[in-house]
Amino acid sequence: MRMPLKLMLDLGRYIRAQRRRGEKYFPLVLMLEPLHACNLACLGCGRIVEYKETIRDQMPLEEALGSAEEAGAPIISICGGEPLMYKHIVPLTKGLIGQRRHVQICTNALLLERFIRQVEPDPYLSFNIHLDGMRETHDRVVDRAGVFDTCVRAIKLLKERGYRVQTNSTIYRETSAEEIEQLIRMLGDLGVDGILVTPGYHYQVLNNDIFLKNGEMPYKFRQVRKLASHYKIMNTPVYLDYLVGDRDLLCSPWTTVTRNPQGWKGPCYLITNGHYKTFAQMHEATDWEFYRTKQDLRCKDCKLHSGFEGTVALEFGSNLKDSWRMVRHYLW
Ligand code: SF4
Numbered sequence: 001m002r003m004p005l006k007l008m009l010d011l012g013r014y015i016r017a018q019r020r021r022g023e024k025y026f027p028l029v030l031m032l033e034p035l036h037a038c039n040l041a042c043l044g045c046g047r048i049v050e051y052k053e054t055i056r057d058q059m060p061l062e063e064a065l066g067s068a069e070e071a072g073a074p075i076i077s078i079c080g081g082e083p084l085m086y087k088h089i090v091p092l093t094k095g096l097i098g099q100r101r102h103v104q105i106c107t108n109a110l111l112l113e114r115f116i117r118q119v120e121p122d123p124y125l126s127f128n129i130h131l132d133g134m135r136e137t138h139d140r141v142v143d144r145a146g147v148f149d150t151c152v153r154a155i156k157l158l159k160e161r162g163y164r165v166q167t168n169s170t171i172y173r174e175t176s177a178e179e180i181e182q183l184i185r186m187l188g189d190l191g192v193d194g195i196l197v198t199p200g201y202h203y204q205v206l207n208n209d210i211f212l213k214n215g216e217m218p219y220k221f222r223q224v225r226k227l228a229s230h231y232k233i234m235n236t237p238v239y240l241d242y243l244v245g246d247r248d249l250l251c252s253p254w255t256t257v258t259r260n261p262q263g264w265k266g267p268c269y270l271i272t273n274g275h276y277k278t279f280a281q282m283h284e285a286t287d288w289e290f291y292r293t294k295q296d297l298r299c300k301d302c303k304l305h306s307g308f309e310g311t312v313a314l315e316f317g318s319n320l321k322d323s324w325r326m327v328r329h330y331l332w
Contacts, residue, residue: 025254033260057261061088084111109154126164166194194234255310
């Protein structure tokens, strides 16, 4: 299965409970960034530029655990920065599992061995290894030779030890459709449990020209859609239709909220209007309908999975054909 059954059931139960309470704008995923420091300096990373003045800040453990309670989302993606550099990463992971939240650790894999000596496999835990292409591309994107090989070794090690492993690959302008196919086939051979492939998103603080424009996405993602019936691609079929230009989707930025040492970042994972002290303040300050309808100029070339997969999740059940495609996709 591309997604653990327990996660799917928990997510469905949570969405139904929110709706019974009359909630419309509720989070499904908390992107928890307990620090922005990293042991790499990737070309496409906006965080190390946006937060360079506060790059040494680390969130106190109680604040990190408390933000998960505050948002209430069933899925917590611990990212950053490099989350395995966070000084409380072990108690944070164990604490979130103790809250019965599905924890995904988004990592470049460089510090993995030390971490897995302290945290056992758990049905609530998965790793999301960052891998943006085959050896030459990935090592260029992360600006360090040898990182691709470290990632491959880490994936093998995690699988041997019984952990759930997913990968997250960002597609840039220069990534060819042939390389995407090669990468997906290699990840399939390595036995990863899920493969997430997303278009690179242009952070407002970055000036480089490595990101895909809307018109460049269809060709590359048609290849991904073709491979989705044979490999464990986690992107939903509806989102893939959107990426290849076969349908339109509105955005649901409130489904993936971001908390970092500066506060609750709004309006979305990608763009920043401000940081708020509480989750409630961030909600009050954000005109969700404005961002849902992609009216902000900064939304122009954005097809970020966190905004649009949220829409797909919330619309599950409203269209029988799409819902059946989703069920078949995830049960495989
Ligand atoms: S379209 Fe992209 S930039 Fe705009 S609100 Fe959605 S996720 Fe954010």
